[in-house]
Amino acid sequence: MHEMSLAESVLSLVEETARRENVGMVKTVVLEIGALANVEIEALRFCFEAARRSVTKDAALEIQEIPGQGWCLPCGEAVLLARLGDLCPRCGSGQVQPTMGMEMRVKEIEIE
Numbered sequence: 001m002h003e004m005s006l007a008e009s010v011l012s013l014v015e016e017t018a019r020r021e022n023v024g025m026v027k028t029v030v031l032e033i034g035a036l037a038n039v040e041i042e043a044l045r046f047c048f049e050a051a052r053r054s055v056t057k058d059a060a061l062e063i064q065e066i067p068g069q070g071w072c073l074p075c076g077e078a079v080l081l082a083r084l085g086d087l088c089p090r091c092g093s094g095q096v097q098p099t100m101g102m103e104m105r106v107k108e109i110e111i112e
Helices: 002-020 041-051
Strands: 026-034 060-066 068-072 077-081 096-100 104-111
Touching: 002 026, 002 041, 002 104, 026 041, 041 060, 077 096
Parallel strands: 026 060
Antiparallel strands: 026 104, 068 077, 068 096
């Protein structure tokens, strides 16, 4: 389950930032996760709660999902994608280059 390593990486980043900025406890961590990022959201939530420690021990996790989008080479247009490997919803082509929705980033850290 790679969600545990993702949760641990996010928590390490948040804790490092909290130490660097000399802040108290972290109240909330807001993540942006793309629909094409291959992250199981509920598994990540579980792992985040299990891995919390020190300044993040009571931190809540908010997740904002970013829709998947790709560029269809034959159509020459941007199309929405639910998953990597989806065919173009307009022309049925498999030549769709993902352009958005593969990212995962810490958007915001709320402190007490």
